[in-house]
Amino acid sequence: MNIDLSNRRVIVTGASRGIGRAIASAFAADGARVAICARNAAELQATGRALQEHAGAVIARSVDVTDTAAVRRFVDEVSEAWGGIDVLVNNAGQGRGGNLDTLTPEQILEHANVLQMGHFRFIQAVVPHMRQQRWGRIIEINALAGAVPTPDGIPSVINRASCIALSKSLGMSLPKDGVLVNTLNMGWIDTGQWDRHFREMPEGSCTREEFDEMALKVVPAGRFGRPEDVAGMVLFLASDHAGFISGASIDIAGGMQGQIAYYPTLKREFNEQMKARVAAQQTA
Structure with missing residues (x-):
């Protein structure tokens, strides 16, 4: 074509x-x-x-x-x-x-x-x-x-x-x-906005790879x-x-449909996990 x-x-x-x-x-x-x-x-x-x-x-x-x-x-x-x-x-x-x-x-x-x-x-x-x-x-x-x-x-x-x-x-x-x-x-x-979303995580709490893995759980194609x-x-x-x-x-x-509705909850849960990780590192 x-x-x-x-x-x-x-x-x-x-x-x-x-x-x-x-x-x-x-x-x-x-x-x-x-x-x-x-x-x-x-x-x-x-x-x-x-x-x-x-x-x-x-x-x-x-x-x-x-x-x-x-x-x-x-x-x-x-x-x-x-x-x-x-x-x-x-x-x-x-x-x-x-x-x-x-x-x-x-x-x-x-x-x-x-x-x-x-x-x-x-x-x-x-x-x-x-x-x-x-x-x-x-x-x-x-x-x-x-x-x-x-x-x-x-x-x-x-x-x-x-x-x-x-x-x-x-x-x-x-x-x-x-x-x-x-x-x-x-x-x-991905037009760069996911860099900003990553920076919203507690500083030093996770790697970019961990953040991307969380975000892409709702995308069947597995990538941005x-x-x-x-x-x-x-x-x-x-x-x-x-x-x-x-x-x-x-x-x-990338095949995402209703999965998008779960993302706000997924992000909040991940954020709380990262806060707990930082707190544990500070008290260790």
Whole structure:
């Protein structure tokens, strides 16, 4: 199977690092024209320079996804420069923890404005361009926690669930216009955040190997995913080979499903064990 995306006109949001950067790099390596945006201007420009080696063309702009007017200006700029938009990869938005006892409604709404509404703003801005050419692909980057709720991390659970529902709804309403919409739901994709999770353990209590073994107990594949594991599926969905796929919800999670709900308990238990280990070492 040959996936040829040369000269495709692609927007990738949240593309300065991690999964977004890997996706943008994969499109660029295939010769696509790639427009990227993110909040961090310095990281974004560095990514843009790296993409220029292979991409047909590159546009890099700092865009606040909570600003409807700014989103529309960016989308219109890309469409005007390249004569249209073929692919939108909605990747912007991070996870947020918290539970009933620690969160305020305003914090959940703030997260929703970045995630739910950020995705909605970009879709609303690109669809008129795709309808005009009667061809488009919209690929939503979401999280498994939105498809399989967990007992913690309420903002991520409910706002990702909303994004997945939006993708499925549009995946039914837009194909008549030649626009296909699908969602990819991430499991444990390692973009550096697991280094931070490891540092949250009591200092000197465990090795990174012990921490990883704990975290991966819920992943049947037995490893963390890589950003490249996501990029390959994105390229497929953006290609002509995926011309009859819309409204699909695909987990990129190494086989993890309901196991994700056990992870908060697993992590708390491990943390307590490590605290006890440190205490025992100090009294020895």
